[in-house]
């Protein structure tokens with residue numbers, strides 16, 4: 001994930017009453033019991049997609065491991081029937097180096113006019129600068145959760161969409177170079193997203209809303225309302241949290257508010273004006289996960305329960321659209 005630009009502040013969202021799920025609904029009116037509309041999200045499958053990425057090693061932007069992994073991601077999306085565009089470009093890093101990047105755009109049902117965008121970054125941070133051990137701080141992050149998990153969930157969504165008819169179109173963008181940044185350099189994160197924003201493919205891209213996934217596979221993950229997401233796409237936050245609650249996931253999708261995070265959703269919104277929100281692991285008690293930007297961001301922290309919660313919620317959102 002990217003830098004937090006303000007102090008974190010947590011307050012209860014006072015205006016929000018979570019909708020009742022079938023498991024928590026104690027009203028006598030049985031017609032209010034919610035019936036899931038979406039096909040099954042397979043967490044084992046998402047887990048496997050994360051593991052496959054991690055097996056390439058850290059996918060630091062422009063490294064040979066990353067180029068190999070990009071080809072694997074492209075082939076997976078093609079296997080699930082998506083139309084894939086590989087966008088190659090060059091960005092300037094905070095240290096003035098020019099770096100080649102690869103954004104991967106995968107579209108389902110390209111004829112549909114109504115479209116939803118799901119995004120995640122697929123690169124690994126080159127330095128584990130949050131690691132408590134000094135000698136680890138210059139090592140790359142394996143990025144099972146911080147990168148790999150979002151792509152794993154998106155691939156599973158693509159697989160399910162291929163097998164279960166959907167009238168709308170879903171577009172997936174895997175952004176490169178999200179995690180090269182340094183907090184002291186403005187706009188030094190999310191370089192792949194900024195490049196795509198200025199060079200949109202498809203040209204003049206439009207979607208009803210966008211959901212960015214960042215650290216969506218970790219043990220103990222909680223998701224809360226992040227401030228930029230509220231400002232850019234409150235109706236989308238409401239929609240996602242409502243579906244999560246109806247599926248009985250209110251313990252994980254919490255009605256709490258968090259300070260600003262600059263993540264890919266900010267640049268998606270900046271360049272397209274599409275309402276864009278961020279789903280990012282943030283626990284009120286412990287903050288970001290302890291493996292965040294450390295050498296411990298590996299498969300041992302990936303949890304099928306979190307993957308299932310996020311993936312099934314997204315499918316319910318997608319399959320509820322007309």
Ligand SMILES: [Zn+2]
Pocket residue numbers: 001002125146179293
């Ligand atoms: Zn990160």
